[in-house]
Amino acid sequence: MSQTFVTIARFPYSTEAEIIKGRLESDGIQVFLKDNITIDTDPLVSQAIGGIKLKVLAKDEDKAREILASIQAYSVNDDGEPISCPNCGKHRIELYSTITNFKSLVSFIIGFISGTLPFSTRYQYKCEDCHTEFPIKT
Structure with missing residues (x-):
């Protein structure tokens, strides 16, 4: 279970996703971005594929969501x-x-x-x- 990634946020473009990724990684949370290369290649498909998915390990989900809420x-x-x-x-x-x-x-x-x-x-x-x-x- 601890090696399973869960999606905690979605972003239309990679800039904000990369900033949030850096913030979470600075707190020791392992982060994976899904579909960021596809959207960077063709930004018009962002809406069609559901944006860039920010994923963290299931064991870090609560801590990551707490950090996301604090930087809203x-x-x-x-x-x-x-x-x-x-x-x-x-x-x-x-x-x-x-x-x-x-x-x-x-x-x-x-x-x-x-x-x-x-x-x-x-x-x-x-x-x-x-x-x-x-x-x-x-």
């Missing part, structure tokens, strides 16, 4: 301090883009048809604990 990236302000949710006060805040008005919808459609990036994108924060959405303060 959440939003911070300009001073590097975690952003607090205005509703619950917790710090598990994610930044995401949204289409909320006619201008951003038209921008998305034009960008989709022409294959370019949208020129009008609106961003908001969302709390992972209470699911409150709130705007970025400017």
Whole structure:
């Protein structure tokens, strides 16, 4: 059982997977990346094959998951301090883009048809604990 690898995370590209691999290996956890060479060769197949699988030995799974949870990236302000949710006060805040008005919808459609990036994108924060959405303060 101790020589069996289990998947603890998946990544669309190898850059983040390599960083996490290095972090886990620095704590003495043996790590194996599956499908990283395939995706590095042709990044467009990442979605089709389920991304890069980060695998660790079954005996190290709990420790590896604990390390992964401790380095989860959440939003911070300009001073590097975690952003607090205005509703619950917790710090598990994610930044995401949204289409909320006619201008951003038209921008998305034009960008989709022409294959370019949208020129009008609106961003908001969302709390992972209470699911409150709130705007970025400017």
